[in-house]
Amino acid sequence: MEKICARFGDDYWLKRDRDGAFPEEFRGAIADGGWLGICIPQAYGGAGLGIADAAIMMEAVAASGAGLSGASAVHMNIFGLNPVVVFGSEEQKRRMLPPIAAGKEKACFAVTEPNAGLQTTKLQTRAERRGDRYVISGEKVWISTAQVADKMLILARTTALADVRKPTEGLSLFYTALDRRHVEVREIEKMGRAAVDSNQLFIDGLDVPVEDLIGEEGSGFKYILHGLNPERILVGAEAIGLGRAALRRAASYAKERVVFDRPIGQNQAIQHPLAERWMELEAASLMVFKAAWLYDHGQSCGPEANAAKYLGAEAGHKACATAVMTHGGYGYAKEYQVERYFRESMIPKLAPVSPQLILCFIAERVLGMPKSY
Numbered sequence: 385m386e387k388i389c390a391r392f393g394d395d396y397w398l399k400r401d402r403d404g405a406f407p408e409e410f411r412g413a414i415a416d417g418g419w420l421g422i423c424i425p426q427a428y429g430g431a432g433l434g435i436a437d438a439a440i441m442m443e444a445v446a447a448s449g450a451g452l453s454g455a456s457a458v459h460m461n462i463f464g465l466n467p468v469v470v471f472g473s474e475e476q477k478r479r480m481l482p483p484i485a486a487g488k489e490k491a492c493f494a495v496t497e498p499n500a501g502l503q504t505t506k507l508q509t510r511a512e513r514r515g516d517r518y519v520i521s522g523e524k525v526w527i528s529t530a531q532v533a534d535k536m537l538i539l540a541r542t543t544a545l546a547d548v549r550k551p552t553e554g555l556s557l558f559y560t561a562l563d564r565r566h567v568e569v570r571e572i573e574k575m576g577r578a579a580v581d582s583n584q585l586f587i588d589g590l591d592v593p594v595e596d597l598i599g600e601e602g603s604g605f606k607y608i609l610h611g612l613n614p615e616r617i618l619v620g621a622e623a624i625g626l627g628r629a630a631l632r633r634a635a636s637y638a639k640e641r642v643v644f645d646r647p648i649g650q651n652q653a654i655q656h657p658l659a660e661r662w663m664e665l666e667a668a669s670l671m672v673f674k675a676a677w678l679y680d681h682g683q684s685c686g687p688e689a690n691a692a693k694y695l696g697a698e699a700g701h702k703a704c705a706t707a708v709m710t711h712g713g714y715g716y717a718k719e720y721q722v723e724r725y726f727r728e729s730m731i732p733k734l735a736p737v738s739p740q741l742i743l744c745f746i747a748e749r750v751l752g753m754p755k756s757y
């Protein structure tokens with residue numbers, strides 16, 4: 385992985401950050417190396433490895449300097465289709481997984497909605513059954529890679545909220561073609577990771593064959609939940625990788641930059657924050673691999689996966705911020721890359737779940753306090 389990533393240096397990522405073009409060459413190289421299907425079972429063209437292996441891979445991608453631009457360009461391939469692997473029919477697995485493992489198709493993940501936010505059960509996108517088809521209409525927001533995706537994994541309501549026993553019921557999951565005649569994809573201008581687009585989706589009468597419904601109608605929320613823990617573990621690993629890239633640059637700059645007749649890295653006020661960042665990244669990494677181990681061994685890992693995402697995002701962000709400060713004014717110049725890392729380090733903090741909601745989850749599920757949201 386490191387060898388592949390080394391072919392895409394700082395100039396490449398700086399250029400992608402400037403022109404906003406999707407890193408096709410990078411993604412192609414990862415696909416050619418056979419890495420995209422790392423978690424997809426061998427029977428469907430993947431390598432059949434675990435989430436711990438995928439976490440090592442994604443950390444290495446981000447740590448190479450590709451950062452979140454590189455990681456997000458392949459993220460969905462790595463674990464996005466987990467609901468199909470676990471809940472899809474044999475026919476669906478044979479049809480849907482091999483093109484993703486081979487990198488022939490790109491997929492996006494369409495859950496978030498403007499009027500629901502983190503309260504997923506309030507999503508308003510509707511899928512109506514009409515004979516052998518569903519017709520989907522609604523709005524999604526922040527959907528990454530929808531500019532380039534061929535397919536989307538989309539969560540929509542099939543039974544109105546008023547007609548279900550629990551709000552988590554009545555949501556269904558589909559993996560289907562992103563037919564642009566019925567889906568308008570409007571890019572959101574954003575702070576960082578310009579190379580990997582995030583978008584508003586306006587869906588109007590998207591025709592979906594029943595064969596594209598994953599599992600049972602109405603159980604989509606359960607299927608999505610199943611994939612959340614591995615995704616959190618991977619996002620934590622990506623954030624840690626980004627932090628490591630920042631720390632490497634900061635330490636190297638601190639050794640070279642001479643002010644007051646000595647390298648700035650000889651000052652403890654420069655050394656100590658960097659040493660702390662290293663420890664934080666290491667500690668977060670242990671949590672990532674603890675969560676990954678539990679997941680790979682079929683054990684419950686909700687608190688650990690959430691903690692891995694939280695701690696990884698915090699450690700990654702702090703490392704990027706410290707790297708900017710270590711560079712002084714040059715930390716603000718694009719040439720030194722760390723300002724790009726800093727902007728990208730906000731993403732794992734914000735998505736796929738906010739730090740506040742993780743704290744709420746730990747307080748409730750681990751510490752037994754009353755549910756607050």
Ligand SMILES: Cc1cc2nc3c(=O)[nH]c(=O)nc-3n(C[C@H](O)[C@H](O)[C@H](O)COP(=O)(O)OP(=O)(O)OC[C@H]3O[C@@H](n4cnc5c(N)ncnc54)[C@H](O)[C@@H]3O)c2cc1C
Pocket residue numbers: 492493494495496497500501502503525526527528529582731734735736737738739740741744756757
């Ligand atoms: C770059 C990027 C890429 C993304 N890619 C995708 C994607 O590919 N697919 C997809 O489906 N989504 C994607 N998202 C969406 C992301 O998952 C959501 O932004 C995230 O889940 C938060 O939802 P929201 O923005 O609507 O926040 P809101 O739900 O509006 O929350 C706003 C703030 O209020 C806080 N808050 C709300 N309620 C409480 C409470 N009870 N207690 C404490 N705090 C609370 C939240 O923690 C948060 O800080 C992406 C987002 C970003 C920024």
